[in-house]
Amino acid sequence: MCQDEDVEIIIIIAVLVPVLVGLVLAILLDRPQKPKTxxxxxxxxxxxxxxxxxxxxxxxxxxxxxxPVDHAPLTTPTDELVADHHPAPVEEAPVVEEEPAAPAVESPAPVAGRLARLRSRLAKSNNVFSQGLLALLSSDSIDDDVWDEVEESLLVADLGTEPTLELVDRLRERVTVEGTKDPEAVRAMLREELIKIVDPGLDRRLTATPTDGIPAVMMVVGVNGVGKTTTVGKIARVLVAEQREVVLGAADTFRAAAAEQLATWGARVGVDTVRSDVEQADPASVAFEAVKTGIERETDVVLIDTAGRLQNKANLMDELGKIKRVVEKQAPVGEVLLVLDATTGQNGLSQAKVFAEAVNITGIVLTKLDGTAKGGIVVPIQRQLGVPVKLIGLGEGADDLAPFEVEAFVDALLSE
Structure with missing residues (x-):
């Protein structure tokens, strides 16, 4: 009996196993196959x-x-497959070193009307004319005491003794003859007499025109501390504003920072500066090279800065003459401008005389008229040197240097 049961079990297994295997195979074969990658x-x-x-x-x-790759049926584009398996090397952009930007070149303010624009600054330091004189001349009774006060006011304004007496005599005569006390009429008379005494007939033009291809040469001289190098930079701006081509000569070789300071002023308006790399080089040789450069470039003006010097040092004053003689081997020096600090008043006259003896002064640059200076100093300087004031400085700004205009100057003196 047991044997029969075992036989039956074996038969059942033998039948079921193929069936189960067939079912499994059928299921497996019925599933969709993934395409080969x-x-x-x-x-x-x-x-x-x-x-x-x-x-x-x-x-x-x-x-x-x-x-081949180009013909193979792909489920993914070739470039994507390549990217997945072999990332393409990324080329770095070449490093380009940027050159430092050139300093921006400034456009100087127009020369025309500079003095008129700066009138208020000048008026603040010269209200003795607009207030004291007009008050005296418009009083009910103008007697000798009043005229004495007028004289004193003019002397305080640094007009000088001789010009003061001359002006008072003229005014006294006109007021007496016309018999007017109207403030506006008195102002008009004072304006006319001041214009006469400041002398509108003097030629105040700068010699800045080349002759036969040779540039005009300007030398700038003065004592220590008057702001001479700064003034040279401002004169360059005046010339550039008038469409002049300029070369600067840094012949102040004794002050270490002078050449660098001048070069900075020049660069601001696109003007080159000839300078020496040798400490305390011969200033005459630097001036010579500056003129040579100006001739080669056919510029309009060569503007030469010189070292400040004390007027009582004969050897230094003689050096100015040497610079001029060396320069004139190539081109005549058309302008020798003396820079004077207007705040020194009458003391500036002694300086001016010594410089005039060393070199032939052709014009005055009067700086710092916007401070404690008295505008009257213009008159005695012109009379004693016999040369005109050509430029005046009225502030610290780059364009606060103006050609001297007699009527505009007098109007500024009389501004309220």
Missing amino acids: PYLTDRDADDLDPGSDVGPATIADSDGAVL
């Missing part, structure tokens, strides 16, 4: 050297056939 060879086309014997990169299709 194509694969790349060891190299892709980008890695091949030109002219290599190795063929182009290939892939195998789903049937196992090996095809």
